[in-house]
Amino acid sequence: MTITIVLDPGHGGHDPGAVAKGLQEKDVALQISLAAAERLKAKYEGIRVLLTRTADVFVPLPERTSIANRERADAFVSVHCNAGGGAGGFETYMYSRSANPNTSELQRVLHSEIWRRINPIGVDRDRGPKKADLYVCRETNMPAVLIECLFIDVPADAERLRRADVLDALADGIAAGLASYFGLTSDNQPVSVRIEVNGKYVANGDAIDGRTWGPARIVGEALGASIGWVDRTVTVNGVKLPTRLIGTAGWVPLRPLADVVRARISWDGKSNTVKLKM
Structure with a gap:
């Protein structure tokens, strides 16, 4: 049985997402998503990894969820950066009214695997797993989680998002979280x-x-x-x-x-x- 995973780099094209400190959310989200997809494909067999975009193009929200639903994905992960100032940090979201226990489990393992990789390299604020009425989580038919990869407008977080080790850790955590959720193993895991x-x-x-x-x-x-x-x-x-x-x-x-x-x-x-x- 093939497991289908859809990774969704937020924003793109004429929609840059949050913009601050010389960074654009669309670029950071795409870089992390591409790296996570590459890790999954390289390490595990029996999976199919799709992305809602692989370049700097605009994809409407309904099209993003339609891709996942049409392909009968087993999991959907949307990758974003946060904004709004404050102390910054890392958080994840699932749909607030989801009654599917698999959704909360996907959120739990993704949040845990990402946090345990980014915390040792200087990310010091875990804002926790949260729930909200987010379109891409609400309109998908499978367990879906949205990841907020730090605050692009908080100076300390913006500096972290420029670091290769932080971007690598975020991608590693996404791949490891999905592998843990699906019970994937690799005899040749880096x-x-x-x-x-x-x-x-x-x-x-x-x-x-x-x-x-x-x-x-x-x-x-x-x-x-x-x-x-x-x-x-x-x-x-x-x-x-x-x-x-x-x-x-x-x-x-x-x-x-x-x-x-x-x-x-x-x-x-x-x-x-x-x-x-x-």
Whole structure:
């Protein structure tokens, strides 16, 4: 039996959503959703992951829910950023009148899996699981949850939404929450690792199949390398490296990257950290 999941990046096109601190909600929501979809597809079999949009286009609310209902989705997750000032923080929503216990369980596991990933990296306010009369949650025929990924107009939250590790953690949490809800398992599931360059944290990576992968542009540029893209392949100082596409970012194995730029690379097993040093 195939499980169908619909991810819904909020807003898009002429509707930017909340706009503040140089960020637009539509862009952040799409980046997180694409990354979550990529993680689900890469780690688990027997699932079908659909998105209501994969580019900067406007999709009306009725069309979003129609996609999920027409495809007979088993779960619907709408991804947004909050606004309104105050102290900021993270929260999730389900339809206030939902009588389906599966909806509250989906909300519980999503909220928990996301929070336990973003709290250790500096997100310090959990506003809790909530209920409201939200269109996309009300008009879908399956368990549906809307996620508010921090406050785009709160300075501290806006800075967090610019950080690769926070965006990665939000995407990881969405994927892990859905996997937990459906009881999905993977024999080849990546282990999250921390990547440091010259003693400074730069990004999260994945250890899988005996290799540690990381986002090429973030890690490479931190090492002073020139990063390119040729025929869907990342180049580092003109050298093509094995490439995985995670969301919209090209990831490469870190040891070959280190070899190209002549950086020293080491592994700290106690902290699950790859350390690169020029």
